[in-house]
Amino acid sequence: xxxxxxxxxxxxxxxxxxxxxxxxxxxxxxxxxxxxxxxxxxxxxxxxxxxxxxxxxxxxxxxxxxxxxxxxxxxxxxxxxxxxxxxxxxxxxxxxxxxxxxxxxxxxxxxxxxxxxxxxxxxxxxxxxxxxxxxxxxxxxxxxxxxxxxxxxxxxxxxxxxxxxxxxxxxxxxxxxxxxxxxxxxxxxxxxxxxxxxxxxxxxxxxxxxxxxxxxxxxxxxxxxxxxxxxxxxxxxxxxxxxxxxxxxxxxxxxxxxxxxxxxxxxxxxxxxxxxxxxxxxxxxxxxxxxxxxxxxxxxxxxxxxxxxxxxxxxxxxx
Numbered sequence: 002x003x004x005x006x007x008x009x010x011x012x013x014x015x016x017x018x019x020x021x022x023x024x025x026x027x028x029x030x031x032x033x034x035x036x037x038x039x040x041x042x043x044x045x046x047x048x049x050x051x052x053x054x055x056x057x058x059x060x061x062x063x064x065x066x067x068x069x070x071x072x073x074x075x076x077x078x079x080x081x082x083x084x085x086x087x088x089x090x091x092x093x094x095x096x097x098x099x100x101x102x103x104x105x106x107x108x109x110x111x112x113x114x115x116x117x118x119x120x121x122x123x124x125x126x127x128x129x130x131x132x133x134x135x136x137x138x139x140x141x142x143x144x145x146x147x148x149x150x151x152x153x154x155x156x157x158x159x160x161x162x163x164x165x166x167x168x169x170x171x172x173x174x175x176x177x178x179x180x181x182x183x184x185x186x187x188x189x190x191x192x193x194x195x196x197x198x199x200x201x202x203x204x205x206x207x208x209x210x211x212x213x214x215x216x217x218x219x220x221x222x223x224x225x226x227x228x229x230x231x232x233x234x235x236x237x238x239x240x241x242x243x244x245x246x247x248x249x250x251x252x253x254x255x256x257x258x259x260x261x262x263x264x265x266x267x268x269x270x271x272x273x274x275x276x277x278x279x280x281x282x283x284x285x286x287x288x289x290x291x292x293x294x295x296x297x298x299x300x301x302x303x304x305x306x307x308x309x310x311x312x313x314x315x316x317x318x319x320x
Contacts, residue, residue, distance in 0.1 A: 015103070015163045019096045023103075023160035026085045026110075030156060031299045033078045034149060038295050040075050042204060042288050046130025048072030053125045054080075079121065086110040089159065097163070100171040102314075106159035113152035120145045134205055139198050139226060146197045150190050150302060157306040167257070168316025175317050182313040185247050188240045189305060193298065195233040196278075202226040203286040211283060234278065244271060244305070251308050258311050267308060270301040 040046055048068035049056035056073045065073065086107070093107040124130055124145065129138040168174045206227050208214035217223045218230055248268060251260040277294040284290055 013098060014166060015093075015096045015101075019092050020160065020163045022092060023089060023156070023163050026089050027153065027156045027160055027303060029085055030082055030153060031296070031303075033075070033082055034153075034299060035292055035296060036071075036075050036078060038200075038292055039288070040071055041200070042286075042291055043068065043071060044132055044204070045069075045071040045075075046124070047128075049076065049125070051126060051128060053122045079118065083111075083114050083118065086114050086156070089156075093159065093163070098170070101162070102169055102171060102174070103159045103162035106155045106162060109155040110152060110159060113148055113155060116148050117145070117152055120148060132205060134224075139201065142197055142201060143194045146194050147190060150193055153299060153302060154186075154306045157303045158310055161307045161310050168314065173317055174314045177313055177315045179313055181247075182309045185243050185305070185309065188236075188243050189302065192233070192237045192240045193302070195229075195236050196298070198226060199230045199233040200286070200291060202230050203281075208285055211285065214282070214285060234282075237275070237278065241271065241275075247305075247308065247312070251312055254312060257316055260308065260311060263304065263308055263311075267301065267304045270297055270304060273297045274301055 040048075045068035048066065048070070049072050054076070056069065056076065090104075090107045090111055093101075093103050097103055120141065124138075124141055127135075127137070127141070129135055129141050162169050202224075206217065206224070208217055217227050219228070244267070248264045251264045254260060274294065274297045277290060277297055281290045281294055
């Protein structure tokens with residue numbers, strides 16, 4: 002059954018422009034995240050020194066280095082992201098009735114954006130950027146990425162709920178198998194966190210050949226960040242079992258949405274993520290593979306959020 006065939010609730014629906022804006026905000030945030038990968042991979046995190054929010058103590062940069070331009074651009078685009086989510090909140094509250102679930106998701110996006118900015122500022126002020134090998138840096142990085150994934154999730158959820166024609170009001174949905182959904186989300190987030198730590202290890206301890214990289218992974222003299230790189234592909238493989246269960250369940254559930262197309266898309270994205278991950282290892286993490294890998298992973302994450310929302314936040318049947 003297609004979404005268009007579903008009966009529309011008596012409440013007014015959001016405008017198409019608002020729905021497009023919500024998805025546009027998500028795309029913008031993903032672009033900011035990809036630029037952040039460029040900052041890390043090029044060692045440009047210290048391009049503005051330990052100054053924040055100013056860059057090298059000034060607003061305008063004169064005769065700036067490449068690293069400074071990369072970091073400064075990331076700061077500007079990150080600052081603009083706050084205006085994007087504030088705009089999403091204002092427009093959502095003006096364009097939806099009281100009790101619309103997208104309102105809560107939009108408000109959450111502002112909260113997570115503020116936390117994102119605070120964590121980014123701490124990384125700069127504490128010096129956990131560029132080639133810093135502080136033992137505290139991985140913990141901050143893991144916390145940062147966890148918040149980033151939650152931020153992408155609530156923006157995606159807001160966009161999805163704004164596009165619903167049924168089951169978007171408080172009290173008009175029922176939770177279905179929430180435990181499985183939580184497990185799936187947590188597993189995928191762990192994959193993302195271990196991936197960010199593996200990428201940090203590649204940046205701080207680059208190898209000149211695949212053989213040397215494998216030797217580093219199992220050498221007792223390597224730091225724990227390098228010796229733990231194997232956890233990312235291992236956990237990713239185990240997570241695929243959970244994802245396959247979710248995809249089978251989604252493909253069989255067509256009560257309110259035809260999930261087969263989205264499930265097939267998630268399967269293709271999952272395959273792309275694994276192929277790009279393998280290329281990342283074989284080619285010794287070139288920048289273009291890192292960025293493409295992260296783009297596929299973020300798109301996969303957003304698709305999984307929509308699929309999980311369809312399965313878990315199910316519209317109630319009419320009495």
